[in-house]
Amino acid sequence: MITVKNLRKIYKTPIKTDNTLKDFFDRQYKEHTALHDISFEIEQNELIGFIGPNGAGKTTTMKIMTGILYPTAGEVQVLGYTPFDKKHEFLKQIAFVMGQKNQMLWELPATDTYKLNKEIYEIPDAKYKKTLGELTDLLEVGSFIDRPVKTLSLGQRMRVELIASLIHSPKVLFLDEPTIGLDIFAQTTIINFIKEYQKQYKSTVILTSHYMQDVQRLAKRVILIDHGGIIYDGALKELVEKHSSLKRIQVMLNSEIDVQKLKLPADTQIEYQYPQLRLTVKKDQIEEVIQKTLSHVDYDDITIENETLEEVIKKSFKQE
Amino acid sequence: MIKNLKIFWLFATYSMKTTLQNKVGLVLFTLGKLIRFGTFFFFVFYLLSNTELLAGYTLNQTIVFFLTYNIVDSLAQLLFREVYRFRFLVVSGDLNTVLVKPYHPFMRILVGGIDIMDAFISVIYMILVTYFIFQLPGISWINILMYLLMIVNGLLIAAGFHIAVLALGVLTTEVDHTVMIYRDMTRLATFPVDIYKQPLQFIFTFIIPIGIMMTFPVKSLLNLLSPTIYAICFTLSITAFISSIKLWDYALKRYQSWGG
Numbered sequence: 001m002i003t004v005k006n007l008r009k010i011y012k013t014p015i016k017t018d019n020t021l022k023d024f025f026d027r028q029y030k031e032h033t034a035l036h037d038i039s040f041e042i043e044q045n046e047l048i049g050f051i052g053p054n055g056a057g058k059t060t061t062m063k064i065m066t067g068i069l070y071p072t073a074g075e076v077q078v079l080g081y082t083p084f085d086k087k088h089e090f091l092k093q094i095a096f097v098m099g100q101k102n103q104m105l106w107e108l109p110a111t112d113t114y115k116l117n118k119e120i121y122e123i124p125d126a127k128y129k130k131t132l133g134e135l136t137d138l139l140e141v142g143s144f145i146d147r148p149v150k151t152l153s154l155g156q157r158m159r160v161e162l163i164a165s166l167i168h169s170p171k172v173l174f175l176d177e178p179t180i181g182l183d184i185f186a187q188t189t190i191i192n193f194i195k196e197y198q199k200q201y202k203s204t205v206i207l208t209s210h211y212m213q214d215v216q217r218l219a220k221r222v223i224l225i226d227h228g229g230i231i232y233d234g235a236l237k238e239l240v241e242k243h244s245s246l247k248r249i250q251v252m253l254n255s256e257i258d259v260q261k262l263k264l265p266a267d268t269q270i271e272y273q274y275p276q277l278r279l280t281v282k283k284d285q286i287e288e289v290i291q292k293t294l295s296h297v298d299y300d301d302i303t304i305e306n307e308t309l310e311e312v313i314k315k316s317f318k319q320e
Numbered sequence: 321m322i323k324n325l326k327i328f329w330l331f332a333t334y335s336m337k338t339t340l341q342n343k344v345g346l347v348l349f350t351l352g353k354l355i356r357f358g359t360f361f362f363f364v365f366y367l368l369s370n371t372e373l374l375a376g377y378t379l380n381q382t383i384v385f386f387l388t389y390n391i392v393d394s395l396a397q398l399l400f401r402e403v404y405r406f407r408f409l410v411v412s413g414d415l416n417t418v419l420v421k422p423y424h425p426f427m428r429i430l431v432g433g434i435d436i437m438d439a440f441i442s443v444i445y446m447i448l449v450t451y452f453i454f455q456l457p458g459i460s461w462i463n464i465l466m467y468l469l470m471i472v473n474g475l476l477i478a479a480g481f482h483i484a485v486l487a488l489g490v491l492t493t494e495v496d497h498t499v500m501i502y503r504d505m506t507r508l509a510t511f512p513v514d515i516y517k518q519p520l521q522f523i524f525t526f527i528i529p530i531g532i533m534m535t536f537p538v539k540s541l542l543n544l545l546s547p548t549i550y551a552i553c554f555t556l557s558i559t560a561f562i563s564s565i566k567l568w569d570y571a572l573k574r575y576q577s578w579g580g
Binding site for chain 2: 011063066067068069070084086088089090091092094095096098101102103105107108112115116119120121122
C-alpha cells in the first residue's frame with residue numbers, strides 16, 4: 001500500500017547575518033537534511049504512529065507521502081501512485097488532516113465546505129448523504145454544523161474539519177497532530193472517533209502526535225524518527241518491553257514510617273512525604289520490594305504502575 | 321470540465337456570500353471605485369474639450385480606450401482577486417490543504433475568490449463601452465469580434481502574470497509588492513500607449529505588454545492592427561501563459577511548506 005525507499009529531503013534556507021546589505025546582494029544558503037534515506041512499508045488497514053521530537057522529520061515524511069513536497073531523492077509509492085504527480089485519482093483516495101491548519105470556509109457554515117468537497121471529490125448524492133450522516137453522528141456535530149466556522153470553538157472546529165477531510169471515505173488517512181491544542185474531552189472524542197472510523201472504514205491511518213496517550217490508544221505499530229532517520233520501526237508493545245525496565249509503586253500510608261527500616265534494594269528510588277510513599281524499582285525487584293514494604297507499613301491503598309510511554313520513548317531515543 | 325465549472329461556481333457563490341456579509345465595506349468599496357472612475361471620466365472630457373485629439377484619437381475613441389482599460393482591469397481583479405490573499409495561505413501553511421485536493425489548485429488560489437463588487441462595476445463599464453462603441457463611425461461586427469478576442473487575449477496575459485505572482489509567492493512568500501507592481505504598470509495604459517514616445521511605447525507594448533492588454537483591443541476595433549501584429553499578440557500571450565505555468569511547476573517542486 002505505501003512503500004518508501006531511501007527517501008531524502010534537503011531544505012535550503014538563507015543564512016541571516018548582521019550585515020543586511022551582504023544578505024541582500026550576496027545571500028548565502030545552508031542545506032538542512034530533514035530526512036536521511038529512510039525506508040519503510042505500510043500495509044492496508046494498518047494504524048501507525050509516527051513518533052519523534054519537533055523537527056525530527058515526521059511531518060516532512062507525511063507531506064512527501066501526500067504529494068505536497070517534492071523529495072530530494074528516493075522513491076515513494078502510495079496506493080501505486082507517485083504522490084508528487086498529484087494525480088486526481090490518487091488524491092481522491094487520501095486525506096491529510098493537519099492540526100490547526102484550516103480547510104474550512106471561515107465565514108460560512110461547515111455544510112458549505114462539505115458541499116464544495118462533494119463536488120471536488122465527485123461524491124454521488126446518496127453516498128454523500130450517508131457518509132455525512134454517519135460522520136455527523138460519530139462526531140456529534142449536529143448542533144453546530146450550520147453555524148459559521150469562525151464562531152466555533154477549537155474542539156468543534158477540529159470535529160467539523162475531520163468531517164470535511166473524511167467525507168470522501170479515503171483509503172489512506174494522514175493525521176498530523178490532530179489533537180494539538182484540544183482539551184482532554186475534545187482529545188478523547190477525536191481519538192475514539194479515529195479508532196471507530198478506522199475499524200468501520202478499514203482505512204490505513206498514519207498518525208503523528210505529541211500526546212503519547214493518543215499513540216498508545218490507537219497504534220499497534222510505531223515508527224520512531226529522530227534527526228531525519230528511523231531509529232525504531234515495529235510493535236509498540238515490543239518497544240515498551242525493550243525499554244521499560246522500571247515499575248512505580250505508590251502506597252498511601254496510615255501512619256508515619258522510617259524508610260531506612262524497610263531495607264529496600266540500594267537502587268530503589270524513594271520519594272516519601274507522609275502519607276504518600278513512592279518507589280521506583282527495577283521490574284525484577286518488584287516482588288521483593290512489595291513484600292518488604294507491605295510487611296513494615298500500615299497502608300490504606302497501593303497502586304503499581306508501568307513507566308509512562310513518554311518515559312519509554314525518551315529512553316529509546318537516548319539509547320538509540 | 322463540468323466538474324471544474326461546478327467548483328468554480330461554488331467558489332464564486334461562497335465568495336459572494338462572504339462579501340455580502342460586510343455591507344459597509346461593500347458600499348464603501350463600490351463608491352470609491354465609482355468616484356475614481358467618475359473623476360477620470362471627467363478628466364478625459366476636460367482634456368479633450370481643449371485639445372480635441374489625444375495622440376490622434378477623438379474624444380469618443382479616447383473614452384473607449386479608457387473604458388476598455390477599466391474593463392480589462394476590473395475583469396482581471398474580478399477573476400484573480402484570490403491572488404491578493406495568497407500570501408496568508410502560504411505563510412499559514414493552509415496552502416497544504418489546497419494541494420492535497422483532487423482539483424487544479426488554480427481553482428482555489430487563482431479564480432477561487434470571484435469579487436462580486438468588481439462584477440457589478442464591470443457591468444457598468446460594459447454598458448458604457450457598448451454605448452460609446454456604437455457612437456464610433458464605420459465599426460463592423462468583425463471589428464467588434466476582434467475587439468472581444470483581444471480582450472480575452474489581454475486577460476490571458478493577466479492570468480499569466482497572476483500565476484507568476486503565485487509562483488513567486490510559493491518561492492519567496494512575496495506577493496503583495498509584486499501585485500502592486502502589476503497594478504502600477506497597468507495604470508500606465510489608462511490611455512492608449514500611443515501617448516508615450518519611443519522607446520517607451522515599444523516597451524509598454526511588447527516588453528511589459530500592457531499595450532497589448534489594454535490598448536490593442538481598441539486598436540483592433542478601429543481596424544488599426546495588421547495580421548502580423550495580431551500574430552505577435554497571440555504568440556506573446558500564449559508564451560506568457562505557458563511560461564507562467566512552467567514557473568508554477570518549478571515553484572511547486574521547490575515549495576518548502578512554510579507555516580509547519
